[in-house]
Amino acid sequence: MIVNNLLLKLRNIDADTIKKTQEILLSMRGKIEALIDIQAEINIRPGESNYDIILITKFASLEDLDKYLIHPKHLEVAKYIASVLDTQASVCYNL
Template sequence: MIINNLLLKLKDRNNDNIVKMRDILLSMRGKIEFLRDLKVEVDIRHGKSSYDIILITEFASMEEFDAYLIHPVHIEVSKYIEGELEAGAAVCYESPKA
């Protein structure tokens, strides 16, 4: 199983923008056949070094992850993120199958 974690720090870090970003990320659920699981969590510390949101996605294989990256729904969400993002970080790893 492939797990991809994406940390997002927004330019405008107010609560309304964070909630909107969370909702947009969650809107991918059920629309991308390769996406086995999707979680979106919001930071509760709000520190200077904190990121606002973590997106956790799961895929059966790297091939499915690669297909997700070019899926039209993902591309649309990515374009929105690009306009709102101050900083981002990602960690993608292979996890033993459950």
């Protein structure tokens, strides 16, 4: 199993923007066949050097991760994320 973690730091870190971003990320659940599992968790310990949200996605293979990345629903979500994103970091690994 492939696990991809994406850390997101938003430009505007008000509670409404963070919650809306979490909901939009989770809107991919059940809509992308290659996506086995998805979590989007809000950081409960904010700080200047901390990220605001972690997105955890799971796939059967790297090929499925590649399918997810070009899926229309993912591209729609990515467009929104780009509009609120300050910076991101990711870690992808075998489970």
